[in-house]
Amino acid sequence: MTKPLYGLMAEFETADELVHACEAAHAEGYRKMDAYSPLPIEELHHALHIPDTPLPKFVLAGGLAGMVAGMGLLQWISNIAYPYNVGGRPLNSWPSFIPITFELTVLFAGLTTLVTLVMLCGLPMPYHPVFNVPRFKSASRDGFFFCIEAEDPRFDLQRTKEFLNSLRPSDVSEVEQ
Amino acid sequence: MTEAMRPHLDRVQTRALIVGIVGIAATAAGLMMNQEQFFRSYLLAFVYWMGVTLGSLGLLMLHHMVGGGWGVAIRRGLEAGTRTLPLMFVFFIPIAFGMHSLYEWTHADVVAKDTVLQHKSAFLNTNGFLIRAVVYFVVWGFLIMRLHKGSSIQEAKGYWGARSFLQRVSAPGLIVHVLIATLASVDWIMSLEPHWFSTVYGIIFIVGGALTTFAFMIIVVRFLTQQAPMEGMVSSQTFHDLGNLMFAFNMFWAYVSFSQLIIIWSANLPEEITYYAKRLNGGYEYVALAVFLFHFAVPFLLLLLRKHKRQPQILVKIAVWMMLMRLLDLFWVITPAFGHDKDGVPMPHVNFHWLDIAAPIALGGIWVWFFMMQLKKRSLEPLPVS
Incomplete structure (x- = not known):
């Protein structure tokens, strides 16, 4: 029984070749693909045409929620729950509420970033097919990998393999599901 | 390349000189009309441009200590x-x-x-004020000459030829600079209200000046890289860094300014609260609101977005805006000190005079003219780091 294919993986020796491969594959019409690199490459983002992440919107919402929570908490305490005259200052002493409001804004925004990022990345992910390629270990050391996934409508084992070989990778391998 | 840039620098220099001369003429006319007001507006203009000179010194020493691509890009300007x-x-x-x-x-x-003033007279007296001012300028001048020398050695022998020399000047230099700039802010601005005191005042002055300097240097780098010989020499990543630093310094300024407000407001002591009583009454509360909204909130939100920092044509607009808001902030800090009659009763209106605009433009024109003259004296190429 042959296992279904996850995709085709090409290995490159330099970051430039990897970026070039991504651009070529996008020009060829492939969309479901990903690149794996041991170091961040700024151009990859453009070469893969990855849409902008929605993360900032979540962080903004989290920050605003923290701001409302901080100011609301202090307003509720000092005006409703426990109105108390401190040195003749007004109950709504908003300047002294600013530090807490600021801290809660930062805290909520920070926690939202963490939680949303983990969720958007699909973590935790205990299994991923690309690790079936034995040489993929070097993706965290010195190897630059590019994978076109079988889900892509233009994917065809024979033609995609020929296309990847035309990019002169050091190796092309089939990735089992 | 520096030679090819000369006509562009000459053009700005001439224009700045014309603006400066017209401004000086207007300010001199103001001196004839209202001597009292002239000195008030002149102090505002002096403090504003002194902030850029001292900000350049502080940031240059900071760059020598910590390095970074942002400093390489603006080093010649600093x-x-x-x-x-x-x-x-x-x-x-x-x-x-x-x-x-x-x-x-x-x-x-x-x-x-x-x-109170009798007890303070050991520090606040005419001779002391003048002697201290000369000492400040001598110390700053000494630091600047050492940094200038290190820079010349680097031009002759390469980056490593004077790196440790520049660090040996900058490390103690930063400490000394912050101390004497604090004293200078006490002498020149804080003593306008001699009964009042705040220990964070010097830092607000220094950080504000550094913020003006960042805005000014972004404008300079944008202008230089718009001219053909230097086109594309500063990457969008470096503009991003400069934008981030301007953002950080704006937040630092807001942080120290608000710290001063909240401590004094919470304590509400008679000898301290007068400062904010003057600045949050008689129309100045609207100036304060404008400073909060347009100096802090609007640039804060604009500079949060990545694309505003990576595109120099957008970043330079925020930088110009920031320079204008710095003047508004100093207006709010300095002018209310004069806004009361002999009994200390606040005047019921904002004490704005056209000289508050004319004097900063006059000094600014001459300052930029002199700055361009200095910029032309050395190579415009930033020193390579290796």
């Missing part, structure tokens, strides 16, 4: 900025002449009736 110090010394002379109309503590009859 060096030229520090060398405007002689000009600022000349600009200080009118303040020495205007002391008597600016500072209450110079009046012997006022001090004679005031126990």
Whole structure:
């Protein structure tokens, strides 16, 4: 029984070749693909045409929620729950509420970033097919990998393999599901 | 390349000189009309441009200590900025002449009736003020000459030829600079209200100046890289870094300014609260609101977005805006000190005068003219790091 294919993986020796491969594959019409690199490459983002992440919107919402929570908490305490005259200052002493409001804004925004990022990345992910390629270990050391996934409508084992070989990778391998 | 840039720098220099001369003429006319107001507006202009000179010195020493691509890009501008110090010394002379109309503590009859001022007179006296000013300028001048020398050695022998020399100057230099800039802010601005005191005042002055300097240097780098010989020499990543630093310094300024407000507001002590009583009444509360919204909130939100920092044509607009808002902030800090009659009762209106605009433009024109002259003296190419 042959296992279904996850995709085709090409290995490159330099970051430039990897970026070039991504651009070529996008020009060829492939969309479901990903690149794996041991170091961040700024151009990859453009070469893969990855849409902008929605993360900032979540962080903004989290920050605003923290701001409302901080100011609301202090307003509720000092005006409703426990109105108390401190040195003749007004109950709504908003300047002294600013530090807490600021801290809660930062805290909520920070926690939202963490939680949303983990969720958007699909973590935790205990299994991923690309690790079936034995040489993929070097993706965290010195190897630059590019994978076109079988889900892509233009994917065809024979033609995609020929296309990847035309990019002169050091190796092309089939990735089992 | 530096030669090819010369016509562009000449063009700006000439225009700045024309603006400066027209501004000086207008300000001189103001001096004839209203001497009292002239000195007030002149002090505002002096403090504003002194902030850029001192900000250049502080940021240059900071760059020598911590490195970074942002500093390489603006280093020539910062060096030229520090060398405007002689000009600022000349600009200080009118303040020495205007002391008597600016500072209450110079009046012997006022001090004679005031126990607090008598106790402070060991520090706040005319001779002390003038001697200290000369000492400040000498110390700053010494630091600038050492940094200038290190820079020349680097040009001759390469980056490593003077790196440790520059660090040996900058590390103690930063400490000394912050101390004497704090004292200078006490002398020149805080003593306008001689009964009042705040220990964070010097930092607000220094950080504000550094913020003005960042805005100014972004404008300079944008202008230089718009001209054909230097086109594309500064990457969008570096503009991003400069934008982030301007953002950080704006937040630092807001942080220290708000710290001062909240401590004084919470304590509500009679000898401290007068400062904010003057600045949050009589129309100045609207100026304060404008400073909060347009100096802090609007640039804060704009600079949060990545694309505003990576695109120089957008970043430079925010930088111009920031420079204008710095003037508004200093107006709010300085002018209310004069906004009360002899009994200390606040005047029921904002004490704005056209000289508050004319004097900063006059000094600014001359300052930029002198800055361009300094910028042309050295190579415009940033020193490579290896």
